Amino acid sequence: MYTFSSKLKNVAIILMVLGLLGIGYGFFSAPKNTEDVEKILAADAHGEHHAAPAAHGEAKHEAAPAHAEEKHAVEAVKDSATVVAHGLDSVATHLEEAHLAEAAKPVAHDTHTKDAHAEAAHGDAHADEHKEHVEHVLHQLQNKPWAALYVGALFVFLIALGVLAFYAIQWASQAGWSPVLFRVMEAITAYLVPGGIILFVLLVLSCLHFNHLFVWMDPEVVAKDHLIQGKSGYLNVPFFLIRAVVFLGGWILYRTYTRKNSIALDETNDLSYYKKNFKASAGFLAFFLVSESMMSWDWIMSVDPHWFSTLFGWYVFASFVVSAITVIALVALYLKSKGYLEFVNNSHIHDLAKYMFGFSVFWTYLWFSQFMLIWYANIPEEVTYFKFRIEHYNLPFFGMVVMNFVFPILILINTDFKRVPWIIWMAGIIILSGHYLDFHNMIFPATVGDQWFIGAAELGSVAFFAGLFIYVVFSALTKAPLLAKGNPLIEESKHFHY
Amino acid sequence: MSNKVIHALYNDDDVLMDAVKQTRLAHHHIEEVYTPFPVHGLDKAMGLAPTRIAICSFLFGLTGLAFATWLMNNIMIQDWPQDIGGKPSFSYIQNMPAFVPIMFEETVFFAAHLMVITFYMRSKLWPFKEAENPDVRTTDDHFLMEVAVNNNESELTSFLQSTGAVEVKVVEKH
Numbered sequence: 001m002y003t004f005s006s007k008l009k010n011v012a013i014i015l016m017v018l019g020l021l022g023i024g025y026g027f028f029s030a031p032k033n034t035e036d037v038e039k040i041l042a043a044d045a046h047g048e049h050h051a052a053p054a055a056h057g058e059a060k061h062e063a064a065p066a067h068a069e070e071k072h073a074v075e076a077v078k079d080s081a082t083v084v085a086h087g088l089d090s091v092a093t094h095l096e097e098a099h100l101a102e103a104a105k106p107v108a109h110d111t112h113t114k115d116a117h118a119e120a121a122h123g124d125a126h127a128d129e130h131k132e133h134v135e136h137v138l139h140q141l142q143n144k145p146w147a148a149l150y151v152g153a154l155f156v157f158l159i160a161l162g163v164l165a166f167y168a169i170q171w172a173s174q175a176g177w178s179p180v181l182f183r184v185m186e187a188i189t190a191y192l193v194p195g196g197i198i199l200f201v202l203l204v205l206s207c208l209h210f211n212h213l214f215v216w217m218d219p220e221v222v223a224k225d226h227l228i229q230g231k232s233g234y235l236n237v238p239f240f241l242i243r244a245v246v247f248l249g250g251w252i253l254y255r256t257y258t259r260k261n262s263i264a265l266d267e268t269n270d271l272s273y274y275k276k277n278f279k280a281s282a283g284f285l286a287f288f289l290v291s292e293s294m295m296s297w298d299w300i301m302s303v304d305p306h307w308f309s310t311l312f313g314w315y316v317f318a319s320f321v322v323s324a325i326t327v328i329a330l331v332a333l334y335l336k337s338k339g340y341l342e343f344v345n346n347s348h349i350h351d352l353a354k355y356m357f358g359f360s361v362f363w364t365y366l367w368f369s370q371f372m373l374i375w376y377a378n379i380p381e382e383v384t385y386f387k388f389r390i391e392h393y394n395l396p397f398f399g400m401v402v403m404n405f406v407f408p409i410l411i412l413i414n415t416d417f418k419r420v421p422w423i424i425w426m427a428g429i430i431i432l433s434g435h436y437l438d439f440h441n442m443i444f445p446a447t448v449g450d451q452w453f454i455g456a457a458e459l460g461s462v463a464f465f466a467g468l469f470i471y472v473v474f475s476a477l478t479k480a481p482l483l484a485k486g487n488p489l490i491e492e493s494k495h496f497h498y
Numbered sequence: 499m500s501n502k503v504i505h506a507l508y509n510d511d512d513v514l515m516d517a518v519k520q521t522r523l524a525h526h527h528i529e530e531v532y533t534p535f536p537v538h539g540l541d542k543a544m545g546l547a548p549t550r551i552a553i554c555s556f557l558f559g560l561t562g563l564a565f566a567t568w569l570m571n572n573i574m575i576q577d578w579p580q581d582i583g584g585k586p587s588f589s590y591i592q593n594m595p596a597f598v599p600i601m602f603e604e605t606v607f608f609a610a611h612l613m614v615i616t617f618y619m620r621s622k623l624w625p626f627k628e629a630e631n632p633d634v635r636t637t638d639d640h641f642l643m644e645v646a647v648n649n650n651e652s653e654l655t656s657f658l659q660s661t662g663a664v665e666v667k668v669v670e671k672h
Binding site: 368371372375376378413415 | 556
């Protein structure tokens with residue numbers, strides 16, 4: 001039996017406390033009204049009067065080096081991008097023209113005022129434009145702490161969900177190597193219950209208009225937006241919440257059922273439990289395939305209700321399943337280093353590392369397939385999604401490709417390296433950070449726009465959920481022996497050698 | 499000095515593995531082992547050095563990637579940068595997504611084919627190559643271990659018989 005070391009428990013609690021402070025700071029420092037935004041904008045504008053127009057062009061290009069289209073060059077002159085850091089959770093405030101992606105958004109904000117314009121023309125029309133712009137920035141900044149919280153909750157929850165899917169695959173395929181890791185996987189999936197509840201509460205709060213993460217939930221927006229009206233048969237609040245309940249319920253039900261059978265299998269050695277789990281896993285995988293796909297439309301793609309992509313569900317799946325396998329490997333390595341998993345040898349770690357490698361490449365394949373098809377055809381209604389990301393999220397957007405593809409493929413391609421714990425740790429941390437960035441890039445552009453920053457609120461959110469994850473997972477590990485000895489494949493798994 | 503070797507034949511891979519381990523322990527030099535199918539762990543038991551063909555393949559893949567990059571850059575960007583359907587051909591990076599499928603396939607093509615050719619060359623395999631198996635049964639259901647003789651013929655013969663060989667014969671090698 002595993003005992004939760006007080007040291008690790010303290011780490012988890014400290015992470016949660018620091019995380020809560022970060023989240024709280026995020027909400028506290030978000031502007032309350034348009035006057036606050038005016039102050040932020042004024043601070044920016046002040047700096048701008050001293051800067052030559054050419055400098056703006058340069059600043060802009062630093063933010064988006066790869067973006068060198070002529071059109072942009074024209075915009076860049078008009079742009080008045082100034083980056084001002086406001087302490088820890090600083091809002092990298094950009095004062096700039098609305099871009100195509102924003103223009104496509106239902107809230108009318110495509111007529112932002114520029115300071116350059118301000119000097120050229122003063123008038124009533126200009127005052128209205130300015131007001132609209134300030135309101136737009138206010139909404140983005142008010143969304144920021146919510147988006148930070150949502151991304152953290154979603155990412156950590158989906159890791160547990162990915163482990164559940166991987167666990168089901170191991171049962172359904174009767175894998176001979178993995179049963180020694182079943183208890184680790186079961187413990188990780190224990191996070192599904194608290195994580196799912198938190199996520200559901202966040203979704204309900206969105207539905208109750210505590211935030212504007214999902215723009216289609218706003219009746220005022222829908223009234224003016226024909227595209228969203230056309231989708232309201234699917235994107236409406238009651239149906240959205242019912243779907244969320246069905247998905248979460250199905251996943252948690254399968255998790256509870258297989259865990260119960262797995263423990264019973266240990267105690268009774270009755271193989272009927274094994275068969276039950278086999279059948280349940282096969283059924284769950286069919287349910288998972290459908291529910292995961294719809295979950296990704298609901299919880300992620302619908303923040304951009306004007307945009308759609310057919311392979312999005314697979315893309316999201318690839319992103320969280322590779323993180324999930326990484327987490328299994330890291331938890332197994334940690335437990336082994338503490339002497340708890342004497343039956344796990346480096347061949348098991350090698351297998352997990354191969355999965356990390358393989359799914360990293362799979363993720364890249366889907367990322368590139370989605371990006372390249374849209375880039376190639378360049379249809380305006382689709383391409384705004386990537387145009388906005390490349391312009392305003394250049395470093396995170398391409399940085400995550402390096403972290404999730406280039407780094408794993410160069411490190412984990414070597415057979416010997418896949419058996420070295422510190423290399424797995426290093427690769428695992430890079431992969432997890434890279435996939436956090438991936439989720440950040442999915443949610444933030446549509447909710448926060450160019451006001452994004454990875455500061456106290458974002459890191460706090462990750463720290464809080466990571467702490468909660470560690471607390472729940474390692475508590476669950478203490479509740480059952482670490483070896484699922486009733487499993488008929490356990491002997492094979494103990495002697496697994498590659 | 500005569501080029502004598504002993505051929506010990508086995509009809510079970512487990513017996514063969516044991517025999518290989520005993521022979522190595524007794525410090526007799528195993529020249530070669532012929533088997534009808536891959537015997538898992540035989541290379542380790544014989545103490546053969548691990549293969550480096552994966553490293554070769556990686557380098558070949560890099561060559562393929564470099565070749566494809568050079569090729570597409572030379573053709574599409576440097577030599578004749580036309581506007582084809584509005585695709586930006588001002589620099590390689592601008593139009594790179596369109597070249598990735600080619601870069602990928604060239605990488606795989608070079609890695610796979612050059613590795614196979616390397617394997618053929620290192621294993622000395624080619625069409626019309628004269629077969630080298632010393633006993634036709636080794637392609638069907640027998641395993642053969644070839645051990646060098648160094649003026650210890652009778653001792654070695656009895657040793658190999660004790661390892662479970664179904665047949666032991668002394669052969670003059672050409």
